[in-house]
Amino acid sequence: MDISATQAIPWRGLPLAALRALWAGPTWRSLMHLVTGAAVGSLGGIAILTLVAVGLAGLVTVVLPFAAGVGILVLSAGLTVVQRSRHAAFLNAAWPEGLYAQPVTFAPRALLATVRNPKTWRHFAYHCTAGVYGFVAAFLALTAWAAGAAMITAPLLAIGSGVGLRHWIMGVVGIGVLLAAPWVTRGLAALDALMARQLLGTSRAEALELRVTDLAASRNSTVDAADAERRRIERDLHDGAQQRLTSLAMNLGIARATLPDLPEAGTRALEQAHEEAKQVLTELRDLVRGLHPAVLEDRGLDAALSAVAARSPVPVRLRVDMDRRAARDVEAVAYFVVSEALTNAARHSGAQTAAVDVTCRGDRLHLRITDDGRGGADPHGGTGLRGLADRVRSVDGDFHLTSPLGGPTTIEAELPCAS
Incomplete structure (x- = not known):
């Protein structure tokens, strides 16, 4: 196969692609995106500059700068909604947080958190940039279309008085400008989309936080x-x-x-x-x-663990110090941790005594199960310890096992205690 012929194949479709771009949907959606962007960006930029001027003019007072700052936050949030909607409508942009910005809350702490949030300043930077770029990009795109259309008619206007070479040159240049106008339009719209993704979208850290x-x-x-x-x-x-x-x-x-x-x-x-x-x-x-003991549902963790300790073949010293009940799923996890630990102590460790301490302090529920058995408990040994750790992690808890050879074995778990 001739390599030169193979390389020439893609170029054969360029003239047809250039003609199709003149009436292709992406071209006209990009043009509408730029035109609406000029309107929204210019109006938004003027409004922001006005509020900034009001705030600076009122520096001698406290009310005007504060009101202007709040107005800028509200305006920026509203412009974010409009700009995201515009990018989604014309450029099919997808926003991880949806089309709507977070509402501005007027509580002092919420306002302070909004001001400190880097996302607020990224949005504000885009709106300031869009106030200039939107107008310039729309002007360039419309100029390319208008100039190409005007230049292509130059030979027609000179028919009757004799067409000179410069009119033909102008007509040919006009064809080139008109064929380039769709790509100029798309390029300017793509640049705007790139800025929007960087400034109006979510950062990688924010996206990961949302995913988590x-x-x-x-x-x-x-x-x-x-x-x-x-x-x-x-x-x-x-x-x-x-x-x-x-x-x-x-x-x-x-x-x-x-x-x-x-x-x-x-x-x-x-x-x-x-x-x-x-x-x-x-x-x-x-x-x-x-599966789920009825006593745990009806009377809480203290009564359920007392029943477990009473049934245990190994004598158990139980101490439960809780000033309130924990969440239902947390109580279930705590019950199963204690029950499985005592079962392991009776079946595998040869323990003579065991102790269970359960305390709820602040927002954490602490479990400590100790036995005086032979130790050497292995989470990979099939005694259910890995399952206990998985249960604890399922409610954002921490699980620790200490079991040296010769004992004692201690299982500690911390669970969220919010009811």
Whole structure:
């Protein structure tokens, strides 16, 4: 294949592309963007300069500079809305925060925070720049269109009196200017869009902050949905299957007591069925408590942990010092941390005693679970410690494990305590 021919292929479409650009949608949207930008930028720039002049003229007072400053903030916020809307309408610009600026609040602290926010000054810088650039860009674009259209008619105007060479040259130049006008228009609009993205958009740090906020909200909704689903399953099991199993166990116990004359095989089968029904009922009660204990919902963390300590095979010293209840999801996480830690102490550490301290101070809920077992607890050893850490992190808490060989093992967790 001839390389020169291959390189020449893209150039063949340039004349047609240049002609299409004259009536292409992006060209005329860019032109409308520049024209509206000249109007909005000029009016906004005049208004800002007026407010600045009023503020400077009233420096001897306090009211006028303050009023002018607040007026500039309000005007800048309004211009941000208009400019973002204009860029979205004509240039299909996408704004991470939507088309609307944050409203200006007139409380002193809110005004001070607005003034200190770098975003406020970036927006103000764009509006000041747009007051000049908008007018200049629209003038250049309209001049290119008008000059090209006027020059291209030069040979026609000279027909009748004889067309000179300079008229033909002017006509040819006019064609070139007219063909270049769409690209000049688009280029000026693209430059305006670039400035808007840098000054009216969000910085990388702000975009990351917004992303983190969205992810936190999504995580919270997921945690809330999972917690609600656990409570629903607990209610269904408690009101349905657990009640039926209780009734079945009672009926089997009554049958054992009232049917003493059954054959030996029947008696053994009845006894086995009764014992298995009681075992299943016990396992179901443990499962229900593991999903979401009713006592935690009704009476709070103190009562729920007291029940856990009472059921623990290892003697537990429990101290709960809370002046208020924490959020429902936080209480659930605290309950499961203590319950799983005591289960691990009974099953894996060989502990003789354990201690649980729960305190709520300020906005933090502190958990400390200690046992005198053999230590060496490993989060990767399949004892559920990694799951505990994940539960704690799901509510923005901190999880720490200390378990040297020979013991003792200490689990500490800090959770948000806001109710």
